[in-house]
Amino acid sequence: xxxxxxxxxxxxxxxxxxxxxxxxxxxxxxxxxxxxxxxxxxxxxxxxxxxxxxxxxxxxxxxxxxxxxxxxxxxxxxxxxxxxxxxxxxxxxxxxxxxxxxxxxxxxxxxxxxxxxxxxxxxxxxxxxxxxxxxxxxxxxxxxxxxxxxxxxxxxxx
Numbered sequence: 001x002x003x004x005x006x007x008x009x010x011x012x013x014x015x016x017x018x019x020x021x022x023x024x025x026x027x028x029x030x031x032x033x034x035x036x037x038x039x040x041x042x043x044x045x046x047x048x049x050x051x052x053x054x055x056x057x058x059x060x061x062x063x064x065x066x067x068x069x070x071x072x073x074x075x076x077x078x079x080x081x082x083x084x085x086x087x088x089x090x091x092x093x094x095x096x097x098x099x100x101x102x103x104x105x106x107x108x109x110x111x112x113x114x115x116x117x118x119x120x121x122x123x124x125x126x127x128x129x130x131x132x133x134x135x136x137x138x139x140x141x142x143x144x145x146x147x148x149x150x151x152x153x154x155x156x157x158x
Contacts, residue, residue: 002135033070034081042086044147
């Protein structure tokens with residue numbers, strides 16, 4: 001079992017989820033925010049998820065409020081944005097920290113494996129990490145990289 005598959009996270013509805021549940025799947029981890037200029041990427045992420053779920057893609061959304069207070073709400077408000085406003089059907093987790101001392105273990109691991117231009121930091125909302133079916137991180141995408149622009153990389157990894 002890879003390091004990624006040993007990690008856990010709490011879903012938006014309070015359930016502890018093991019990343020081992022996604023073993024054998026191509027996983028796209030995204031730090032999200034409901035009040036960000038990139039928030040409309042939820043639509044593209046949902047499109048990718050629906051298009052490739054049958055082939056093994058899963059998108060995991062992790063709300064974060066560390067950038068410009070763009071995810072200030074509680075779980076109910078986050079659910080409103082994701083499930084009602086953007087009709088998201090992929091898993092959404094509870095709000096997490098992605099930088100600093102309280103960084104969630106999923107993001108600590110991903111940043112260590114794929115550091116990016118800021119080293120061990122994430123610059124903004126909607127940074128994306130693609131994890132292979134074997135649990136090994138494959139690629140990091142900047143916030144401005146839209147889900148549509150990621151499709152060829154996802155296809156190649158499927």
